[in-house]
Amino acid sequence: MAYDYDLFVIGAGSGGVRAARLAAQAGFKVACAEESKPGGTCVVRGCVPKKLFVYASEYGHMMEDAKGYGWTFPEAPRHDWDTLRDNVQAEVERLSGIYSGILEKNGVDHIRSRAVLVDPHTIHIVEEDRQVTAEKILVAVGGRPIRDDGIPGAELGIVSDDAFLLPKLPKTAVIAGGGYIAVEFAYILAGLGVAVTLVYRGERVLRSFDTDLASYVEGNFERAGIRYVNNTVFTKIEEMDVGGRRVHLMNGDVLDTELVFWAIGRRPNTDSLGVDRVGVQVDRHGAIIVNEDSQSSVPSIFAVGDVTNRVNLTPVAIREAAAFVETQFKGNPRRMDYDFIPKAVFSQPPVASVGYTAAEARAAGYEVDVYKADFRAMRNILAQNPERCIMKLVVCKKTDKVLGCHIAGTEAGEMVQVAAIAVKAGVTKAQFDATCALHPTVAEELVTLNTIVEE
Numbered sequence: 001m002a003y004d005y006d007l008f009v010i011g012a013g014s015g016g017v018r019a020a021r022l023a024a025q026a027g028f029k030v031a032c033a034e035e036s037k038p039g040g041t042c043v044v045r046g047c048v049p050k051k052l053f054v055y056a057s058e059y060g061h062m063m064e065d066a067k068g069y070g071w072t073f074p075e076a077p078r079h080d081w082d083t084l085r086d087n088v089q090a091e092v093e094r095l096s097g098i099y100s101g102i103l104e105k106n107g108v109d110h111i112r113s114r115a116v117l118v119d120p121h122t123i124h125i126v127e128e129d130r131q132v133t134a135e136k137i138l139v140a141v142g143g144r145p146i147r148d149d150g151i152p153g154a155e156l157g158i159v160s161d162d163a164f165l166l167p168k169l170p171k172t173a174v175i176a177g178g179g180y181i182a183v184e185f186a187y188i189l190a191g192l193g194v195a196v197t198l199v200y201r202g203e204r205v206l207r208s209f210d211t212d213l214a215s216y217v218e219g220n221f222e223r224a225g226i227r228y229v230n231n232t233v234f235t236k237i238e239e240m241d242v243g244g245r246r247v248h249l250m251n252g253d254v255l256d257t258e259l260v261f262w263a264i265g266r267r268p269n270t271d272s273l274g275v276d277r278v279g280v281q282v283d284r285h286g287a288i289i290v291n292e293d294s295q296s297s298v299p300s301i302f303a304v305g306d307v308t309n310r311v312n313l314t315p316v317a318i319r320e321a322a323a324f325v326e327t328q329f330k331g332n333p334r335r336m337d338y339d340f341i342p343k344a345v346f347s348q349p350p351v352a353s354v355g356y357t358a359a360e361a362r363a364a365g366y367e368v369d370v371y372k373a374d375f376r377a378m379r380n381i382l383a384q385n386p387e388r389c390i391m392k393l394v395v396c397k398k399t400d401k402v403l404g405c406h407i408a409g410t411e412a413g414e415m416v417q418v419a420a421i422a423v424k425a426g427v428t429k430a431q432f433d434a435t436c437a438l439h440p441t442v443a444e445e446l447v448t449l450n451t452i453v454e455e
C-alpha cells in the first residue's frame, strides 16, 4: 500500500524535529505536525528561557560580589522585568524560527496544526480537518505541567508555562514542589527580588540527587531569601479581595501571596491523542509504553522523549530520536544508552551529577570509596561571599573506576559535562590523579581529591 509519507512525526520539539530532519536528510518523505511553536518545551517554555532567567537572576549576585573587587555602583541596581521577559521572548521567537527553518530546509512537510492518531497508519490533521497516512508514525508530543486539581482553587496557581509570560513580577510567591522546576524558579524569582516560600511535601528537595548536593541547595535557601516549608502540601487556594491569593497548608499555616506557582511535576500529552482508539498502550501516568527501540504496542507507531517518561531531558529526547531514525530508516540498529546521563539543577549556585551516588552504587552491588572536597572558591574570598563548592567522586574499591561525580558550586554543570566524558569512558581514580591540574581553577580539585569521607 502506498502511504502519503514514510514518516509522520507528531510534535516539533526536541525529539520530533531531530527525527524529522534526520529521516528527511536520509531521503525519506516526512511530515511533522506542531500545534504550537516549533522548538517545543525546551526552546519555548523550558531549558532555554529558563536558563536566560537564571543568567538574569545571577547578575544581581555578581554586582554584590563585585564590590569586594573595588566596584561601586552610584545607584542601587534596579531590575526591569518587562525588559527581561520581552528580550527572552524575542530570543524564543528567533530560535523557534530556526527550528521551523530546519524542517523546511530539509524538505519536511511542516504542518501547523494539532495531529491525532486515527489508526496505525492514519493521522487526523485537526485544524485542516483532513487525514493523511504514513508507513511509520513517531509520537513526540512531550508533556505539560500539572496542578493538584483535587484541591479547591488549584486553578488560581500558575505553572511553569505561565512563568515566562508574567505581566508583572510579583513581590511575593509561594511555590509548591521540590524538584528541578520548583528549585530553579525559587532561585530565579528570589534573585530578581521576589520573596519566595517553597512548600515541599517531602523531607528534602531534589530526592534523586546526592544528599550533599540536595543539602547544599537547601543550605543556600536562606541566604538567597527563600523560605522553605517542608513535609506539607497546599490544601486550598483562595482569591483575596485585594487581588492576592491565600494558600492554606496541611500543617495549618496560611500564606498570603501575590503569586502561587505549581511545580509538582508533568504529565505526558496523550489525552485526546487517540491512543485508546488505535490500541497504543499507556501507563498510569499516561506515558506511552515503548520497548528499547521506542516502539509502542502498535508496531507502526513509535514514541520518543517526555511522552514516554523515561528520562525527561532534552539531550535524551534527541538521542532517542536519532536512534529511532538509524534503526527504522537507515538500516543501522541503534539503541539509546541510558548509562551515565549527566544532569544539573540550575539553582544558584547550581548542582550537577553524572553516574552513581554512593547509595545507588552500593544498591547496585559495588563497594565504594567516596572522595570529597568542600571549599570556598578563590573568587569568593575578596567578594566576602560565603558560598562553597563541593566535589565528590564515588570510586569502585575493586576496579578503581570512577562511578559517579557530583559537584555543587558555580559552573557545576560545565564541570560535570566535561567530567562525564571521563566517567562514561570508565576511567579510574588513578587516571584522574595522573592528570595534571590546571591552576588556578575550581575544577583542578577534581584531580587532587585525596580525602575519603565514606568507605
Ligand SMILES: Cc1cc2nc3c(=O)[nH]c(=O)nc-3n(C[C@H](O)[C@H](O)[C@H](O)COP(=O)(O)OP(=O)(O)OC[C@H]3O[C@@H](n4cnc5c(N)ncnc54)[C@H](O)[C@@H]3O)c2cc1C
Binding pocket: 010, 011, 012, 013, 014, 015, 016, 033, 034, 035, 036, 037, 038, 039, 040, 041, 042, 043, 045, 046, 047, 048, 050, 113, 114, 115, 116, 140, 141, 142, 143, 160, 181, 269, 273, 304, 305, 306, 307, 311, 312, 313, 314, 315, 317
Ligand atoms: C521549565 C522547564 C525547564 C527545563 N529545563 C531543562 C534543562 O535545563 N535541561 C534539560 O535537558 N531539560 C530541561 N527540561 C526538559 C525538556 O524541556 C524536555 O525533556 C524536552 O523538551 C522533551 O522533548 P520532547 O521532544 O519529548 O517534547 P517537547 O519538547 O515538549 O515537544 C513536544 C511538542 O509537541 C507538540 N504537541 C503536543 N501534542 C501535539 C499534537 N497532538 N499535535 C501536534 N503537536 C503536538 C507540543 O506543542 C510541543 O511543541 C525542562 C522542562 C521544563 C518544563
Ligand SMILES: NC(=O)c1ccc[n+]([C@@H]2O[C@H](COP(=O)([O-])OP(=O)(O)OC[C@H]3O[C@@H](n4cnc5c(N)ncnc54)[C@H](O)[C@@H]3O)[C@@H](O)[C@H]2O)c1
Binding pocket: 148, 176, 177, 178, 179, 180, 181, 182, 184, 199, 200, 201, 202, 206, 207, 232, 233, 234, 263, 264, 265, 266, 311, 312, 313, 343, 344, 345, 346
Ligand atoms: N535542569 C533540568 O535539566 C530540568 C529543569 C526543569 C525540568 N526538567 C525536567 O522536567 C521534569 C519536570 O520537572 P518538575 O520539577 O515539574 O518535576 P519533578 O518530578 O522533578 O519534581 C516534582 C516535585 O514535586 C513534588 N510534589 C508532588 N506533588 C506535590 C505537592 N502537592 N506539593 C508539593 N510538592 C509536590 C514531588 O515530590 C517532586 O519532588 C523533571 O523531572 C526533569 O526531567 C529538567
